[in-house]
Amino acid sequence: MALSLSSQIDVPTSGPILVEGILQAVCQGVIFAQAARYWECPLNDTMRMKAYVLTLVGLSLLQTMYTTYKLWYILVYFEYWSTSPLVWADLFINGLICTICETSLIRRCWKVTKKRKWVTAPLAFLLVTIFIANVYLSITLGLGSKHGEANDSPLRAERSFSAQFSFNYWIFGSLVLDVAITSILMVWLFQSKTGLENLDQALDHIVAVTWESAAVPSIFQIVAVSLYDSKSDESHHLVLFFSLMTGKLYTLGILRSLNSRPNLRGRMTSDDIGRRSLSDWQWSNESENTTSRRWSEVRTRSCPHSGVRS
Template sequence: MTNAIDAPDAATAGLVLLQGFLQYFCLGVVCSQAVKFWNRSAEDTIYLRSFVAVLIIGGCLQTGLASYKVWVVGIMDRHWWTRHLYNTDFFVNGIVCSVCEAFLIHRCWKVSGRNVWVLVALPPLGMVALIANIYLMVKVTASIGHEPLYMDPLRTSDWAFPCWVYVSLILDIAITVTMSALIWRSKTGYSHVDKTLRNIISILWESAALPCLFMVVAAGLFFGARHSAEARHLDIFFILSTSKFYTLGLLRTLNSRKKFREHFQKKATGRQSLGSWLSHDETVVDPDENHTVGSTPKPKDDSRSPAGTAVCQRASSLSASSPDLDMRERGVTVRKVGFVLVN
């Protein structure tokens, strides 16, 4: 029988059990979103499907670790820091977050028209967060079985966890603000299109809200509960939930593409429908067509057009009142909406 000095206290055991319940609940929601994605992924690229598969594997691995942690603390009545997998739960959480951040940086770069400043500003922040995560894992590995009771793995380094959480917060906010601004610049003045843009931006902020909120709470507990063994375990509980909320937000964003496509297709009545534009990554509006509202576009000779632009220049095949022609007159670059609508 385990003696009292080796047994986890009630605060530790209770939070570990609660963490296990939350991991299983989130994994169930993630799997339901993943099934919805796979049912609609016939036209998606292998890159996008591989990304979703990595997220699912990471989520299952993290939930498996949480299950083992519940077994060690709740059934075996031992402290988690005495086990060799003690260094893995935060590390796996950080890796899944880094994968999500890398995907978002790539999408932000595409939405910006492959702007070099996006690559200069955002990837270094992601690398700093990844390095801090790896360093903390190494420090935690060195402390396995040698630390006092109520050991908090986030405190094995004075700088690694604060660096990771604050850099991740800055990166998430920067990505969300940048993409929101770029997408909103694509507004057309048409109510149904602008409403869809607002819905896309809302989903972006909703996807970033929960991970950022949990990071802020974890950081506050990390700095504000140094002298309370019971409250000190709350920072681990909140921080280990961030990767699941990242995954949920991204899957929800990807699954919303079909709804937005259908919305555009219902509104577009021309032969070259806006919905078909949104289905191809490389179909964009001719940049030379910078007409003002109400102006008459000049006819173009397809024989002298650059390759790849003929599909955008066939104004003769469109009705004079076609919504697509009106949008072309406004110089709309539909590709910017492609963050959630194309592969």
């Protein structure tokens, strides 16, 4: 009996699902910690920003719950995932999270490029068409689960031309968009360096946060595209594993960048950035201040050691 049940499980494709479930749960815990830290930040964000954060956290939790259900459906019920009535939601939820996060990153690109539409308009068009392809693919998988071939891989369950085209456009378009956003933000940050050591260190911190927000999901998409291009049937769920983790990585990056603002603003307003605090300067006695400073310099030159010459 155990042999017949286990024989229904496609191990090469179910293994990545198990790893995905574990990583989704771990990332969800980190997201909760980052969200709790966000609400403790001293910055006065607008209600729109707070609603944006709540939406990301809520969708991330929904994705984790959905992945847990997928694990239960395959490893406990011993059913093929392609026969589940919720097979369509896998790609849709992740695509929705990525779209919301990438919208925020495109808005950053719009700001750093001084609102140049010729830079951000292609990014926005690519984002919208990728989301449309994602929705169409999700609908196709949902309809195919009712009469398609029973197996653990949605990529093998639906082989129509439109579904294959939508998946190709979704995965390759996402890669191009991620790389473009990351490149624009990185180039702007490196061009903003001034040569001041402490200021450049603050910019390096921004670069690191940007890398977490956009570049890490880009790496996962590159791996997914490479595996998909290998044309191996056993790599189908590895392709989905790397693609479906991008939603969690984007969410973590956005929350990380929001939580880094108080520390970064504190460093930008500190004295070691190159600015001098004038709060102790007596503007009404400028001549006395100048005389006192010159006398102090004379004493310092005449007293290179601890003693003072008479």
